[in-house]
Amino acid sequence: MTRGVGGHSPANIQKFLAGMHYPASKNDLLECAKNNDAPSEVLAELNNLLNDRFGGPQDVMKAYGKGSRSKLEH
Numbered sequence: 001m002t003r004g005v006g007g008h009s010p011a012n013i014q015k016f017l018a019g020m021h022y023p024a025s026k027n028d029l030l031e032c033a034k035n036n037d038a039p040s041e042v043l044a045e046l047n048n049l050l051n052d053r054f055g056g057p058q059d060v061m062k063a064y065g066k067g068s069r070s071k072l073e074h
Helices: 010-017 026-035 040-047 057-066
Strands: none
Touching: 010 026, 010 040, 010 057, 026 040
């Protein structure tokens, strides 16, 4: 079963990162997602990613798959 964010599959995070230019920082990802009207759940997941730099969309998905700071604290 695919883990989701707010009922969305992890791949759907990429739709909120449309237009993102890489390499990018976590702040760049958040700004892009906000500009693409990402829901608060997606913004929270991006904010909690363990990585701070991303070379491309695949790095975002790898970081998402490894979990976030908030998940590791539970």
